Amino acid sequence: MSNQDLKIRVGIDAKWYFDGPPSGHMVVKNLVDEIIKAGDDRVELCLFLVSKNKKKAKAHFPEHIRLIFLPGIPNLLSNLFLLPLMTLLYDIDVVLFQNFGSAWPARALKIVYIHDVLFLDYPQYYTKAEVGYFKQMVRFAANVDQIITISNCEKERMHKHGLNAPLGINVVYHGINGAFKSLHTYSDDEIIALEQKYNLPQAYLLYVGRVNVRKNILGLVKALNLLRDFDHKLVIAGERGTYPELDDYISATQLEDRIIFTGHIPEADLRLLYARAKVFCFPSYAEGFGLPPLEAMQCAVPVVVADRTSMPEVCGYAASYANPDDEKSMAGAIELLLSNPDLYNEKVNHGLKQASKFSWAKAANEILTLITEAYAGRENYSEAQA
Template identity: 55%
Template sequence: MESNQKKIRLGIDAKWYFDGPPSGHMVVKNLVDQMVTRHDEFELCLFLCSKHKNLAKSHFPQGIELIFLPNVPNMIANMFVVPYFANAHKLDAVMLQNFLGPWSDKLFKVVYIHDVLFLDYPEYFTKNELKYFNFIRRYAIKANLVITISETEKKRMVQNYVARSAKISVVHHGIDEKFKPLCNCQAAIVQTVKEKYNLPDRYLLFVGRINIRKNLDNLIKALGMLIDSDVKLVVVGERTALNLKLEEMIAAEQLGGRVIFTGHVPEEDLYTVYANATVFCFPSYAEGFGLPPLEAMRCGVPVVVSDRTAMPEVCGDAALYANPDDAEDIARKIRVLLNDHSFYLKKADEGIAQSEKYSWKKSADDILNLISHGYDHSKSYR
C-alpha cells in the first residue's frame, strides 16, 4: 500500500480477549496479539466489553483504538450493538466472531465462523444451542467474506448453504509458542505443577470440554483395556453434568484411582501438564479443527486422535488414528506407543515437525491480507 493511501479502519471483535468460552478466548487472544503489531495497512479498532475497560486501557499499546460495548451476549452485541458503534467510529470494515446481523452494505463485513458442526451433528447440541447457532447460518449470507478454520468446515458450510465456496476462505489456527517439550521446561516448575494436580509419572492426557462429543466414555473404556500398563488418564476441563456419569462408569469399570479430573487448569500450568504427558488422546467424534492435539505435538508428546472430520487434515501423518466408536482400537493405538520406544520417539519427532506448520502470526497475517484484498476489491465495484 502506498504511504499516501488511506489506511483501512478495521474493527476487530475482541470481546473474548480477556475471558469467554475457553477455546474462543484462546483464539481471539492469540489473533489479536499478533494483529496489534501490524499497522502498515490498518487502523485497528478493538471491540471490547465495558467490564474490562480499565484492564484494556493499561494492556494495549497506543495507536490501537478501543471501543467498549455494553456487557450483552455475543450474538446480541454483534447484531444490534456493534453496527451502531461501527457507524459512529466511521469504520471501513469489521471482523466479527460467528454472528453477523442485518448490517448496512456500506461496510466490508467479515464473519469468522469457527465451525458449523451443529448442522451435521445436532445430537451433540441442546435445543437451545441449535436455535442460537442457527443465527450463524441465517446471516452469514450478509458477509462479504467468511473465514473458517479448516477445509473440512468450508466443505460443511458449502454443503449446508451457509455461504458460497468463493466467499469462504480457510485460515488454520496457530499454536502458542509457550508450548514446548519437557526437556525445555524448568524442573522446579514441572515438579510444582505435578504436585499441584497430583499428576502421576506416566499418564494419558485429554484436554477439552467434557461433553458427549469428546467421547470420553470410550477413552475410559480403552484405559481399562490397558491392563498391563501402570499408565493413568488425566482429564483437563471444567466440570459439567457429564462428570457424574463418567465417575459412575469409572467405578463400574473398576478404574478408581486411574482417572484424574483436574477441572479447569490455567494457561500458565497447562503448558507443563501437556509437556509432562506420555500420550495425548483426543477421540472426539467431530471437530472443526482440533487444536489440542497440535499443542501436544509441539510439546513432543505423541497423539492418538479420531479418524473423523478435521483431524486427518490438521494432524497429517504425525498422529495415530483410531475409530472413535471402537474402544479396543483406541486402546490398540495407545498400546503401540507405550510398548514401542523407537516408534514412540519417531511419532514425537513427526509431531513437532507437523506442529511447526502452524503459527498465530501466520494466521493473523493471512486474515489481514484477506481483508485488505477483499476490501480493495469491493471498493472497485462501489
C-alpha cells in the same frame, strides 16, 4: 488504487479478549495480539470490547489502537445491533464479526469468523437451546461479504448446508502459542511443583478439553480399562459437565484410582502438564479444527486422535489414528506407541514438524491479507463503476 495506498479502518469484534468462552477467548486473544504485533501500516485498528474491561483494556493496549466499549449483552444481540451502530459512528471500513454477522451497515465490508457449524451435522451433542441459538449464525451469514472458518472440513460442511458469501469462504488455520515447549525446557523444581500440585503419577496419558459426550471421554476411559498391562493413569484436564454415563462406568469398573480429573487448569500449568505426559489422547467424535493435539505435538508428546472430521486434515501423518466408536482400536493405538520406542520417537519427531506449520502470526497475517484484498477489490470495482 493499489493495496499500498490504502489505509483501512478495521473494526474487530474482540469482546472475548479478556474473558468469554475458553476456546473463543483463546482465539481472539492470540489473533488480536498478533495483528497488533504485525503493525500493518495499511490498517488502522479498532477493537470492540466489553465495558467492564475498560480500565484493564486502556492499560493493556498501545495508545494507537482505538478502543470502542460496548455493554455486556449476549454476543448475538451485540453483533446484530451494537457493533453495526459503532461501525457507523466510527466510520469503520471493514468489520470482523465473531460467529454472528449483521445485515447492516451497508457501507462497511462485513466479514464473519465462524469457527464451526458442527451442530448442523451433530445436533445430538448439543441442547435444543444451543442448536436454536447457533442456527442464527447460518441465518445472519447470508448478509455478510465474506466468511472465514478454521478448516477445509468446516468449509465443506458450510457449503453442504448452503452457507456462502459473495467473496467466498476462506480457511485460516488456528495457530499454536509459542510458549508450548518440550519437557527438557523446564527445571526440575518446576516439574516437581506441578506433580505435587496435581498429584501426578510417574506416567500418565492425557486428555485436554471439555468433558462431554461429543469429546467421547467415555470411549477413552473404556480404552484405559483395556490397558491393564501398562502402569499408566489417565489425566483429564478440563471443566467437567454433567456426564452420568462416564461416572457410572468409572464406578462399575473401579477405575477411580487410575483417573485424575483436574478441572480447569491455568495455561502456565497446562503447558507443563502436556510436556510431562507420555501420550496425548483426543478421541472426539467431531471437531471443527482440534487444537489440543497440535499443542501436545509442540510439547514433543505423541498423539492418538479420532479418524474423524478435521483431525486427519490438521494432524496429518504425525498422529496415530483410532476409530472413536471402538475402544479396542483406541487402546491398540495407545498400546502400540507405549510398546514400540522406535514408533514413539518417530511420532514425536513428525509431531514437532507438523506443529511448526501452525502459528498465530501466520493466521493473523492471512486474515489481514484477506481484509485488505477484499477491501481493495471493492474499492477498485467502485472506481471502475464511477
